[in-house]
Amino acid sequence: MNTPDDLEFEHLTAAQARGRGNMVEDIYRASYVDAIASGDLFDSPFEFMRRFDSYTGPRNGDRFAYVLARVRGESAGQTWGWSLPPDAAWWSGFQPDPGLAGDFTVEDGERTFALSEIMVCAGYAGQGIARAMHDELLRSRPEGRATLLVEADNSRAYQRYIQWGWRKVGHLRPDWPDAPRFDVLLRDLAD
Incomplete structure (x- = not known):
């Protein structure tokens, strides 16, 4: 899949x-049209932006x-973490x-992105932009590994993540109102 020749990236801080x-x-609304239309409270633009405000707040500031x-x-x-x-x-x-090391979830501030x-x-789906953004974000990371959450029934995204080198390591339900259960994926970044 060829990405558009005129694809450009801009890196922003949390404050920016x-x-x-x-x-x-606007990008969320143009990307998650079906999810928003489903009426699921977790996918509402209001809840999405509430989570975004939390992600970009002082706690993650320079880590974002x-x-x-x-x-x-x-x-x-857009992509972030x-x-x-x-x-x-x-x-x-x-x-x-089964089989994960006991210290798997121990963080030191530099271990996991x-x-x-x-x-x-x-309007831009299917042009390789997701993979290009994914690679652009992760190539700049100094951490040794990355993690993400994906709904098990989101087969399209799940399949792509596996193709991009991610593997399932467990599951969890975030502490957000109406949050679904997610599979937890991991990818080594040192390679």
Whole structure:
């Protein structure tokens, strides 16, 4: 799959991304059209932006990384995440698959990057932009590994993550109102 020749990336800090909240919400609305239309409270733009405000708040400030994708100057997608701090709530409720080391969820602030969101506006879907943003964000990370959450029944995204080198390590349900249960995926970044 060939990405558009005029695909460009812009890296933003937490404060810069937060300052462009309207753009972040517009991209969300253009990417999650079906999820929003489902009426599921968790997928509502209001709840999404409430989570975004939390992600870009003081707690993640300098740990937060955001990549905006543009094609011919138009927003086409976005992705972000942050380095997990030593007291990361990310692992709360984590149910590991058999065989994981006992210290699997121990964080030191430099061990794990949490890839929180990756979305492509519907008009740009199927052009390789998600993979390009994914690679752009992760290639700049100093952590040794990355983690993400994916709904088990989201077969399209799940299949892509596996193709991109991710593997399932367990599941959890985040402490957000109406949050679904997610599978937890992991990818080594040292390679």
